[in-house]
Amino acid sequence: MNDDYYELLGVSRDASTDEIKKAYRKLARTLHPDVNPDPEAQEKYKRVSQAYETLSNAEKRRLYDLGGGPGSPMGGGFGGAGFDFADIFDMFAGASGMRGRAQGPVPRQRRGGDILRRTEISLKDVVFGTERELSFRTAALCSVCNGSCCAPGTSPTTCTVCHGTGHVQRVAQSLLGQMVTMAACSACQGHGDIISSPCTECSGHGRVQKEQTVTVRIPSGVEDGTRIQLRGQGEVGEAGGPSGDLYVELSVAHDDLYERAGDDLLTRVRIPMTSAALGTSVPLTTFDGEQDLEIKAGSQPGDVLTLKGLGVTALRSERRGDIKVELDVVVPKNLSGEEKELLRAFAAKRGEEAPRHQGRKGDGGVFGRLRDAFRER
Ligand SMILES: [Zn+2]
Ligand SMILES: [Zn+2]
Structure with a gap:
């Protein structure tokens, strides 16, 4: 019997593996011995399966196309090497809604659900890491039956x-x-x-609702919205099944002094014009206590001063970012007559009474920064 495999499956000679599989699946639905006990159908099913076996395997298909029929050494019979029975029976089970293999009993144990809890931390907690105690009601193992679901002394x-x-x-x-x-x-x-005598404590579920307290270690360097996963700290499963996980979602509270940029902390210090000109020292509130911020004489508005190693401790690292302080220089308003006199005298001394237009000179200033940011894109 020398069948044309392509004809048998009803596909063209250049059909893809997918098309071949589909065609076979379609035929198997009507020819499979479990569905069609007719001997003629069973005979055809064998031939169709052989065709599928050959054409679904790239190497066998190549040899077949070269003229090596089913009788050739590489052709192999039904059930030859490389034939994927499981694949066929799987797709057959799926096609007809039947179960090809007997299933064992369904275990009562089921994995417990995951729990999501949110907690707020401060920026200081982000800088150093912290711990939180979280309390919540959750499914816990029934202490009377230990998850067996049966009344003490009984069994299923x-x-x-x-x-x-x-x-x-x-x-x-x-x-x-x-x-x-x-x-x-x-x-x-x-x-x-x-279970004829279910445990009365848990109504035969093996678990009960209980208040649970969990200590969560929150590492430094976490982001707003970070979820920490605690394996096995979620709901206990039914009938003593494995526990789900606890997820703790962090939200970082707004900080009045600092804004985070990666592992650096940004802040701003306002100093009077005179301090910028003369230089000064400003006590700076940091998460490591008060630090002296040295401002050099002649500091300009927008100057950025760096305090090394006082920023956020990076995630899973000892390394710390920096604090970056932007100087805001305040020009005095509402001067008294005496103050005006002093400043006029100062201006005269410096020859600064008549400033001129000096655009495009120098690269600093807000315009320069705007332009640089634009160029970086
Ligand atoms: Zn039964
Ligand atoms: Zn119980």
């Missing part, structure tokens, strides 16, 4: 309907012939056993 009994398998067979006649389907046993909900 094997289901007499399904004999512990968790499923029952149903045979039905259909257009395609006799269909055997597996259904979950309704007497035991597919568990295979029955």
Whole structure:
């Protein structure tokens, strides 16, 4: 028997592997022995399967196209090397809604749910890291039955309907012939056993609602919105199943003095014009206590001073960022007559009575920064 495999599957000679698989799946739905007991159909199913086996394998297909039929050494018979039975039965099960393999009973144990809790931390907590105690109600293991769901001294009994398998067979006649389907046993909900005396403390669920307190270590350098995962600290599963996870979502509170930029902290200091000209020292409030900020004589508005190593401790690191202080120089307003006199005398001394237009000179200033930012794009 020398079938044309392409004809058998009803695909063109340049069909893709996907098209071949689809065509085979379609045929298998009507020819599979579980669906169609007709001997002629079973014979055809064997041939179709052989065609699929050959054409779905790139190397076998190449040899077949070169003229090596099913009888060639590389052709192989039904069930030859490399033939993926599981693949076919999987797709067959999916196609007809039947279960190709018998399923064991469904375990009562189920993984517990995950929990999400939010907590607010300060910028100082971000700089150094911190710990939080979180309390919340959650499902905890029942201490009376320890998750077995049974009243003390009792245990589950094997289901007499399904004999512990968790499923029952149903045979039905259909257009395609006799269909055997597996259904979950309704007497035991597919568990295979029955708890006749459930634990009264947990109503047979193996877990109870309890107030739980968890200590969460929050590392330094976290971001607003960071979620910390604590494995196994979520809800305990039903019937003693594995616990879910606890997620703690952090929100970083607004800080009045500092803004974060990566691991650096940005702040601004306002100094009078005279201090900028003469130089001064300003006590700066930092997360490491008060620090002296030395301002050199002749400092300009917008100058940035750096305090090394007083910024955020990087995530999972010892290294710390810096504090960057932008100088804001305040020009005095509402001068008294005497103050005006002093400043006029000062201006005269410096020859500064008549400033001129000096645009485009120098690269500093707000315009320069704006332009640089524009260029960086
Ligand atoms: Zn219990
Ligand atoms: Zn049962």
